[in-house]
Amino acid sequence: MTKPPAKKTMGLERLRTFTPARIGLDRAGSSLTTRDILTFDRDHAHARDAVHLPFDVALVTDELGARHLATVAVHSAARDRATYLQRPDLGRKVDPASKKRLQEARLQAQGGVDLAVVVADGLSTRAIHTNAVAFLEEFLPMAAENEWRCAPIVIASQARVAIADEIGELLEARLSIILIGERPGLSAADSMGIYITYAPRRGRTDAERNCISNIRRGGLRHQDAADQLARLIMGAFRQRLTGVRLKPASSLQLES
Amino acid sequence: MPQYRYTLGGHTYHFRDLKTVMAKASPLKSGDGLAGVSATSEAERSAAKFVLADLPLANFLNEALVPYETDAVTRLIIDTHDTDAFAPISSMTVGEFRDWLLAYGTDAERLRSVASGITPEMAAAVSKLMRNQDLVLVASKIETITRFRTTVGLQGHLSTRLQPNHPTDDPKGIAATILDGLLHGIGDAVIGINPVADDIQAATQLLQLLDDLRQRHEMPVQTCVLTHITNTLAMIDNDGPVDLVFQSIAGTEAANKSFGVTLDLLRDAHQGALSLERGRVGSNVMYFETGQGSALSAEAHHDVDQQTLEARAYAVARQYDPLLVNTVVGFIGPEYLYDGKQIIRAGLEDHFCGKLLGLPMGCDICYTNHAEADQNDMDNLLTLLGAAGVNFIMGVPGADDVMLNYQSTSFNDANYLRQLMGLRCAPEFETWLEKIGLMDGAHRLLPPDNATPLLGYLKEMV
Numbered sequence: 004m005t006k007p008p009a010k011k012t013m014g015l016e017r018l019r020t021f022t023p024a025r026i027g028l029d030r031a032g033s034s035l036t037t038r039d040i041l042t043f044d045r046d047h048a049h050a051r052d053a054v055h056l057p058f059d060v061a062l063v064t065d066e067l068g069a070r071h072l073a074t075v076a077v078h079s080a081a082r083d084r085a086t087y088l089q090r091p092d093l094g095r096k097v098d099p100a101s102k103k104r105l106q107e108a109r110l111q112a113q114g115g116v117d118l119a120v121v122v123a124d125g126l127s128t129r130a131i132h133t134n135a136v137a138f139l140e141e142f143l144p145m146a147a148e149n150e151w152r153c154a155p156i157v158i159a160s161q162a163r164v165a166i167a168d169e170i171g172e173l174l175e176a177r178l179s180i181i182l183i184g185e186r187p188g189l190s191a192a193d194s195m196g197i198y199i200t201y202a203p204r205r206g207r208t209d210a211e212r213n214c215i216s217n218i219r220r221g222g223l224r225h226q227d228a229a230d231q232l233a234r235l236i237m238g239a240f241r242q243r244l245t246g247v248r249l250k251p252a253s254s255l256q257l258e259s
Numbered sequence: 260m261p262q263y264r265y266t267l268g269g270h271t272y273h274f275r276d277l278k279t280v281m282a283k284a285s286p287l288k289s290g291d292g293l294a295g296v297s298a299t300s301e302a303e304r305s306a307a308k309f310v311l312a313d314l315p316l317a318n319f320l321n322e323a324l325v326p327y328e329t330d331a332v333t334r335l336i337i338d339t340h341d342t343d344a345f346a347p348i349s350s351m352t353v354g355e356f357r358d359w360l361l362a363y364g365t366d367a368e369r370l371r372s373v374a375s376g377i378t379p380e381m382a383a384a385v386s387k388l389m390r391n392q393d394l395v396l397v398a399s400k401i402e403t404i405t406r407f408r409t410t411v412g413l414q415g416h417l418s419t420r421l422q423p424n425h426p427t428d429d430p431k432g433i434a435a436t437i438l439d440g441l442l443h444g445i446g447d448a449v450i451g452i453n454p455v456a457d458d459i460q461a462a463t464q465l466l467q468l469l470d471d472l473r474q475r476h477e478m479p480v481q482t483c484v485l486t487h488i489t490n491t492l493a494m495i496d497n498d499g500p501v502d503l504v505f506q507s508i509a510g511t512e513a514a515n516k517s518f519g520v521t522l523d524l525l526r527d528a529h530q531g532a533l534s535l536e537r538g539r540v541g542s543n544v545m546y547f548e549t550g551q552g553s554a555l556s557a558e559a560h561h562d563v564d565q566q567t568l569e570a571r572a573y574a575v576a577r578q579y580d581p582l583l584v585n586t587v588v589g590f591i592g593p594e595y596l597y598d599g600k601q602i603i604r605a606g607l608e609d610h611f612c613g614k615l616l617g618l619p620m621g622c623d624i625c626y627t628n629h630a631e632a633d634q635n636d637m638d639n640l641l642t643l644l645g646a647a648g649v650n651f652i653m654g655v656p657g658a659d660d661v662m663l664n665y666q667s668t669s670f671n672d673a674n675y676l677r678q679l680m681g682l683r684c685a686p687e688f689e690t691w692l693e694k695i696g697l698m699d700g701a702h703r704l705l706p707p708d709n710a711t712p713l714l715g716y717l718k719e720m721v
Contacts, residue, residue, distance in 0.1 A: 014714075015707065017721050018439055022425055022432030025657025025669075026439040033443075033674035033704050035657075043634070043657060047666070050628035088593045088629055089289040126629050187628045188664035 171203025406541020
């Protein structure tokens with residue numbers, strides 16, 4: 004590793020200014036050089052860890068508790084990561100014990116619930132560990148300003164996007180919001196997505212949701228994502244729907 | 260209806276129908292578990308294989324796995340079945356068919372002569388009785404050659420698709436990646452872009468970029484923008500420089516419908532591309548992509564196992580004389596193919612079944628980050644497919660597709676395989692590489708320093 008590669012190919016590294024693709028690499032024979040093999044391995048390692056690092060529910064609970072936010076921990080019907088990865092259907096349902104906890108949470112909530120907020124591991128626990136609480140710090144004050152009543156924040160393990168349908172249904176919420184780790188790529192392993200569904204109940208389709216994605220350092224900023232989310236929710240409550248037919252609040256205002 | 264049962268270790272296993280036998284005889288795949296059709300124990304899988312081995316091949320002509328009345332792909336398979344070609348194997352059971360395929364006397368010519376008599380269900384059935392080495396050996400005997408501006412699939416050759424994707428379709432970024440690929444001797448199957456924007460205008464601009472590059476450097480290659488077939492049809496109508504028609508296809512009518520494609524649409528596009536007469540050494544104008552699991556993911560699987568449905572997609576492909584059929588094996592994710600072992604098995608099955616049916620099979624040897632797989636698994640499948648005589652593989656810079664966010668094979672991987680097995684590029688492309696100073700007399704890649712015209716183009720870009 005101390006010796007530099009024998010020969011630099013002429014000027015090809017300049018090609019890299021045009022694309023994030025791995026071009027203009029040096030060669031060992033016709034193969035990749037040690038340095039580029041190690042770089043690739045490092046990026047893949049980050050992506051693998053993002054998928055497989057255990058979801059630190061205690062950490063998220065404590066961080067939210069320190070901000071005086073109540074939480075309910077739930078688990079999907081996928082008992083472990085291997086099951087979760089092979090059975091997306093199980094990741095969309097809560098297990099029986101969790102169902103009971105959500106029903107109790109509903110009984111304790113005074114009056115109605117506007118928003119069911121779910122924080123879920125999805126395919127990148129790292130995305131949630133680094134982004135979820137920081138995002139909620141931006142968003143929850145906006146929710147308070149709009150007088151949207153929130154149920155205790157649900158922390159869901161081994162969860163897919165559609166688990167928010169059942170959770171929102173059990174909490175009798177007008178709208179569900181799920182913060183979830185996106186499938187890691189080699190260039191970004193900590194990207195969080197947010198999906199919202201009006202009148203959540205089991206069996207909703209993806210066409211009935213709206214999505215904000217690529218929320219991470221170097222991607223969409225937390226504050227910008229929170230602004231976008233608030234506008235989507237305003238539009239959803241006004242039009243009583245989410246999904247492909249939803250127009251964001253800003254365009255509604257322009258029309259009126 | 261015939262009875263399907265087998266007694267093994269004192270227990271008699273019953274199977275409801277032919278598709279249940281097929282599904283339960285399938286090697287373990289997470290997607291068949293997700294569909295709820297897989298064997299519930301290894302003993303049951305073994306019993307299903309015994310049942311399958313004793314079934315006459317002809318049974319597949321009498322018992323449709325997906326109903327004839329409601330599925331256009333089944334109708335296509337049955338209505339176009341070539342009984343003359345089938346005659347030499349018509350009295351065999353599935354087990355006897357496997358033994359026949361492996362016999363010394365069953366050579367390339369005999370395999371070619373029976374291809375149109377083999378239905379995809381027969382191919383899938385026999386593959387379930389074959390070990391990985393059988394899939395490699397039989398496929399290696401089959402030569403499927405196709406032509407447009409290059410000749411793809413000759414024995415002893417390996418072609419590559421240069422895949423210069425960019426996260427925002429930036430023309431300079433795409434051109435830079437193409438240049439780098441060419442300097443690695445990549446692109447003789449096709450230079451094909453997966454566009455981000457799926458509209459006609461964006462696709463036309465990219466197609467023009469590809470055609471300009473091709474003409475400027477007088478490259479014997481074909482180019483393609485992998486956009487929906489309806490966009491390509493529109494580009495053909497607008498006299499765009501369409502070499503190949505791309506489309507993803509699947510093994511049931513309903514799954515194809517979910518892709519927005521019908522057999523009529525495929526026929527129209529095929530005719531349209533032929534009418535342009537842009538090929539130089541041949542007129543294979545279609546480029547199809549497939550992959551196990553696509554039918555279930557569209558909820559259009561009819562309780563048939565994913566590998567059999569994949570083989571049925573090849574029956575669709577072979578109606579239109581494709582230049583390239585690419586099984587994108589690990590792209591779909593671990594809920595269909597869980598780990599390296601399943602991806603490798605699926606890649607070998609797809610390549611074998613496609614070749615047996617007479618198709619020019621290539622493979623996108625690939626995985627996503629939530630699958631239990633890594634680049635070493637891809638090396639294994641790459642080497643096995645090289646031994647099996649795969650027509651083409653992908654060339655993605657550094658194996659990392661920065662637009663589709665998955666890992667495939669790199670430019671270097673293709674050259675590893677060429678070096679290891681003495682495989683050569685398509686002859687027309689090889690001549691061009693020699694002419695511009697990128698290949699020596701021993702067919703070895705040279706450093707880029709001599710490729711003056713291409714490097715001149717680089718200087719212009721920078």
